[in-house]
Amino acid sequence: MRILHVAAEIYPLVKTGGLADVVAALPAALAARGLDVRILLPGMPAILNGVTDLKRVIRIGPAFGAAVITLRLGRLPDSGLLAYVIDAPFLYRRDGNPYLGPDGCDWRDNHRRFALLGWVAAHLAAGELDRLWRPEVVHAHDWHAGLAPAYIAQNPALSTATVFTIHNLSFRGLFPLDYHHDLGLQISGANQSGIEFHGQLSFMKAALVHAKRVNAVSPTYAREICSQEFGWGLDGVLRGRGGDLSGILNGVDYSVWNASTNPALSRNYSAEHLRGKLAGKLRLQKDLGFSPRAKAPLFAIVSRLTSQKGMDLVLGALPTLLAEGAQLVVIGSGEADIEAAFRTAATAHPAAVSVHLGYDEALSHRIMAGADILLVPSRFEPCGLTQLYALRYGTLPLVRRVGGLADTVVDTTPETLKAGTANGFSFDDASSRKLAGRVSRACALYRDAATWRHLQQHGMAQNFSWDDSAMRYEALYRSI
Known part of the structure; x- marks a missing residue:
């Protein structure tokens, strides 16, 4: 079966979040199952420089404001996939963030830049661009595709099966409605409802309406987005898809996230030999300017620094964390006021x-x-992928019980400890008070070295690899 994945970013070439990790790992896992998988990417500078053995397939254009468009084919540096x-230099050869200009605002022609991505995918599906390879399934990722x-x-002549994966429904790909003139789409009468969203154009809605199957990146999130609370105004569209909507949990590429082999770590370690983790902690504390204290719980944030990620809740709970004698290291970027508060x-x-x-x-x-x-x-x-990475590294996640976090983190209680299912900490209400309570609980448990070691080893033994998810995606493809 021939599968074309369509996405705007891929690790390690262009990455702004977990989407890039998924696009790097899922196609490789599908290829390992024997599927004929290729990926379609926009020609950002890092992608053009990183894909090897690029050869011209066909010259296209002018289209979408670009006078020269060339479709090239090469191999990805890590997986070797095609x-x-x-x-399209006019649209893609821009340094920095793939979506934002130097002023931090969206590029004004993003509608054309990413419409071209979908347009080329459709013409590949039609067999018009590469006569040697034509996909049976086009799998588009997030609003960019x-x-x-x-x-x-x-x-109407195309019978290509289409799958659309929602990585984050809040990014709906919204543009002024009259931009449709640039895109070559029918946007009148009955066709308008398939792409119009409250007087705007929505790439996300277009995918939700037109894809043969829609899936979210975790089972719980697939249910949540059908509700008004999490649906971002598209919950009615999603409820209308009924049985066409599913949730398949993302996986982890354990060749990258492997504590025993990762060269980025100052000391490698395993679940059986955790001394290396402690040595790495002490070295990290020293490098951060902290006192190297093995008994001080070290909390970490590896995230976008936004209210969506609950960073304001962390700031509210920070006095409790400090009162417990703990330390906190933060890496990320995001909303200016939250960045400033962490700097303060x-x-x-x-x-x-x-x-x-x-x-x-x-x-x-x-x-x-x-x-x-x-x-x-x-x-x-x-x-969420960071909680899965943390588990593999023997770092216990403390999460709010939503979406994929609810599907992967089991709160540590006397009952879950006895059952052997506990692997972290979770809370329900989006409040600093509730978070602070779990911080205190985690700090108290950290002082119980035997129990903590047990939780670390259980987390490191859990398997969230792509094998099961790839099997589910293959079954989804074959069903359509």
Whole structure:
């Protein structure tokens, strides 16, 4: 079976979040199951430079404001999978964030930049761009690829099966409605309802309406987004899809997140030999300017610093964390006021709070491995990958019980300890008070070395690899 994955980013070439990790790992897991998998990517500078052996497939254009568009085919640096790259310099050759300009605002032509991604996917499905390979299934990821199912559905001659994965429903790909003139889509009469969202154009809605199957990145999130609380105004559309909506949990690439082999760690370790984790913690504390204290619980945040991720809740619970004698290291970037508040906290408590604004993959691994507890108190969380990374590194996640966090983290209670299912801490209400209570509970349990070690070893033994998820995706493809 021939599968084309369509996405705007892929690890390690372009990454702004978990989407890139999924797009790198899922196609490789499907290929390992014997499927013929290729990936379609926009020609961002890092992608053009990172995909090897690029050869021209066809020259296209002009289209979507670009005079020159060349479809190229090469191999991804890690997996070796074949990847199509849309080389459109006018649209894609821009440094920095793939979605934002230097001013921090969306590029004004994002509707054309990502419509082209979906348009090329549809023409590959039609067999018009590469006559040697034509996908049977087009799998589009998040709003950037959301027009792929719409373009395919609007060609009555195409029978290509389409799957759309929601990685985060809050990013709906919204643009002024009159931008449809740039996109070559039917947007009148009955067709308008499939892409119009409260007087705007929505790439996300276009995908939800037109894809043959829609899935979210965890079972709980698939249920949540059908509610008004989590649906971002699209809950009615999702409820209307009925049995066409499913949830498949994301996985982890354990060749990357492996404490025993990762060269980014100052000391490697395993569940049976955890001394290396303690050595890494002490080294990290020293590097952060903290006193190297084995008995001080080290909390970590590896996240976008936004209210969606519950970072304001962490700031509210920070006095409790400090009163417990714990330390906190933060890496990420996000909303200016939250960044400023964390910087202020680090200035006020330099021996206990360290903040690193920006993204550093190697440092993220060191922090994840050196910490004792990872904080993920999200207001909503489609799947979450950091809690899965933390478990593999013997770092216990403390999460809010939503989305994929609810599907993967079992709160530590006397009952779950006895049952052998506990692997972290969770709470329900989005409040600093509730978070502070779980912080205190985690600190108290940390002092019980035997129980803590048991929880670490249980978490490290859990298998959230892509094997099961890839099997479920293959079954989904075959069903359509």
